[in-house]
Amino acid sequence: MSTIDSAPALLDIRGLSITYGHGDEAVIAAENIDLALQPGEIVALVGESGSGKSTLSKAIIGLLPESARILDGNIDLAGANLLDMAAKELESIRGRRIGMVPQDPGASLDPVKTVGSQISEVFRLHPQGPKRSKAQLRAEVIRLLELVGIDTPEQRIGQYPHELSGGLKQRVLIAIAFALEPELLIADEPTSALDVTVQQTILEVFTKLARELGTAVIFVTHDLAVATDIADRIVVMQHGRIREDRPVREILRAPEDPYTRMLLTEATASGDDSRTTADARGIEVPAIEVAGLGKIFGSGKTERAAVEEVSFAVRPGTTFSLVGESGSGKSTTARMIMRLLEPSAGTVKIHGQDVTHVRGAAKRELWRSLQLVYQNPDSALDPRYSVSRIISEPLENYKVGSKAERKIRVAELLDAVNLPGRMAALGAKELSGGQRQRVAIARALALGAKTLVLDEALSALDVLTQAQILALLEDLQVNQGLSYLFISHDLHVVERISHDVGVMRQGRLVEVGAAAQVLNNPASEYTRLLLDSNPGALLREMATN
Known part of the structure; x- marks a missing residue:
């Protein structure tokens, strides 16, 4: 069962069941799901591929594929059932009351539009309050970029996505998601493609904004380590069902479900000492040997060393x-x-051959x-x-x-x-x-x-x-x-x-x-x-x- 207080839930899902396909070929993707979120609460939705995480997320935001069929249940946002709403009404809610941070920043930003125009588009799609002038809109976009920790925002607004790193692109998507200060935000594996230092920074920005704005968050991830770092509660899914739904420390201290215990075991498993201390077996020719490897891109003023003096061997x-x-x-x-x-410099040998x-x-x-x-x-x-x-x-x-x-x-x-x-x-x-x-x-x-x-x-x-x-x-x-x-x-x-x-x-x-x-x-x-x-x-x- 869900762990919820007596306060009214912002999001309240009851008895939700979803299938893909029809008749004898129908596959159950979500079965009798109960889930509630309070305002400002961060809930991590974890489980392996095919567990139903993405199906549940898409159902909340009203973006299930045509092959999906909702058999039963309610999805209430602040007391209004989203499943009863017409497509036009759902469109007005998406982005304004429910935000989304997608997984792949490279595929989610339009390559032919500047960063500034893509953020300001949110305000054109969902006009609120008095109409902003061009200068006011620009100031708001710069404020949002500063909010997510992007340096020199005045320059960034004129740049295109290909000019930004993966981490900066993800910050832009976070800025877009939080632009209208939604009540609920769904983040679908937003850091899975990022390296650990960038991931840590992005998660810090993300959780800081969510806490400051009081936004409830469903954080979809297959990484239990990330889930335990940012969430108040963890909801474990498997085969379309919720197996466990409890506060982070309770689940870590005493997981009740065997599947949760298995996830935790894998997440905390370390390497076999015999692997990490393996000795070289006599004098053997390395499988790969690189010496002084270097690569320079560009020339003249645009010259950049991507790799310099790299040497190592794979035993x-x-x-x-x-x-x-x-x-x-x-x-x-x-x-x-x-x-x-x-290569611009150095040598590569494979099994001793140059x-x-x-x-x-x-x-x-x-x-x-x-x-x-x-x-x-x-x-x-x-x-x-x-x-x-x-x-x-x-x-x-x-x-x-x-x-x-x-x-x-x-x-x-x-x-x-x-x-x-x-x-x-x-x-x-x-x-x-x-x-x-x-x-x-x-x-x-x-x-x-x-x-x-x-x-x-x-x-x-x-x-x-x-x-x-x-x-x-x-x-x-x-x-x-x-x-x-x-x-x-x-x-x-x-x-x-x-x-x-x-x-x-x-x-x-x-x-x-x-x-x-x-x-x-x-x-x-x-x-x-x-x-x-x-x-x-x-x-x-x-x-x-």
């Missing part, structure tokens, strides 16, 4: 994690190692042994293809095996990533996020690659799916002797999987060493800042007591 059969903020040079380094980007300047057929041959697993499996897999075709595509491109042999190889790869053979016939869009990432890993291994570069490969997944993919990567590493260069901004995941860690800042490596040493006893002040910014301080504190 065979181990995981080397590269961590740092957005813009630190991690992905640029990975692209140079993959030979998708030409591949710094390989081209054409030699580069193509390199990609047999070195493969990249992307961040987002949704965009990495062709939605028109079956799983079988996705996995066999590298085999076809390299003319490996007959059609029958490729079919056998697909079955072997599906088995290796723990997917049933029947999934070979399914389309990518029919799979969950975790299943899609397993298919992406299977494809990467199709040609027999022994080294994988994983660029934020788990950041789009919920905590339980992350744990499953981590376990898979560990099994594959042991069984097939794989080596990983693992790029991530999630220090909790890095702790779980790494043998060695390199910390990057402003294009340079500021610290390199065994994971246990770097994460438990960092030598660099910047590494300490990253660790201090890692969400879940309360979670870790209560886990150790």
Whole structure:
């Protein structure tokens, strides 16, 4: 049951049930949901992908897809049932009384409109009080940008989204969401794409505004650490039902539901000491070795060093994690190692072979042994293809095996990533996020690659799916002797999987060493800042007591 006081609730959801599809094919997405929020209360809605979090959020804001059907229940906002309202009335409420902070700032802002025009558009869509002059509107936009901590707002209003970092774009979206001081705000994974230091700053801005304006917040997240940092209450969802709804400290101290206990176990699990202290097995040729690697973009006055003097080695059969903020040079380094980007300086060796300047057929041959697993499996897999075709595509491109042999190889790869053979016939869009990432890993291994570069490969997944993919990567590493260069901004995941860690800042490596040493006893002040910014301080504190 919901934990609510005797005061009238701002949002009161009772007996809400929603399905997708019709007849025998109907799937229950939300079942008998009861949830209440007081004015100014911050509630975190947590659960794995498919738990019903997004369905519930979309139902509140009136943006369910056409395939959804509300079977029963009420959604009352300050005593008025939103489900009884006409589309026009709901439109007037969205933005004015109910705000929304979306997940992806890059996709949510119009690339051809300036930041200032996108914020001021809110006031044109929802005119309130006396009409503002152009100067007054500009002053209000500048005030909002200052409110969310954006520097030099007078300049920013004339900039376009592509000129801003991910963190600044998310601040703009927060400014838009709070512009009309809504009573209720729904934040859908608003920091999942951001690195830990930017994430911490954004969460501080977000919670400060919510507290000052008395805005009630539903914070949708798969990250229990973030939830415990900002919420008054945590609502745990699974399979369309609310499993637990209690204050943060009560849930951390004594979770009642087995599913909540499982989420907490995964959120507080640390790496295996045997991984982080693994010794080099004699003198072995590194799987990846970079020395003095550098990359300069632009020329003359616009010249910028994105990577400078980077040197490290990935020991065979181990995981080397590269961590740092957005813009630190991690992905640029990975692209140079993959030979998708030409280095300006330094060398890259793969299994002892210098591949710094390989081209054409030699580069193509390199990609047999070195493969990249992307961040987002949704965009990495062709939605028109079956799983079988996705996995066999590298085999076809390299003319490996007959059609029958490729079919056998697909079955072997599906088995290796723990997917049933029947999934070979399914389309990518029919799979969950975790299943899609397993298919992406299977494809990467199709040609027999022994080294994988994983660029934020788990950041789009919920905590339980992350744990499953981590376990898979560990099994594959042991069984097939794989080596990983693992790029991530999630220090909790890095702790779980790494043998060695390199910390990057402003294009340079500021610290390199065994994971246990770097994460438990960092030598660099910047590494300490990253660790201090890692969400879940309360979670870790209560886990150790």
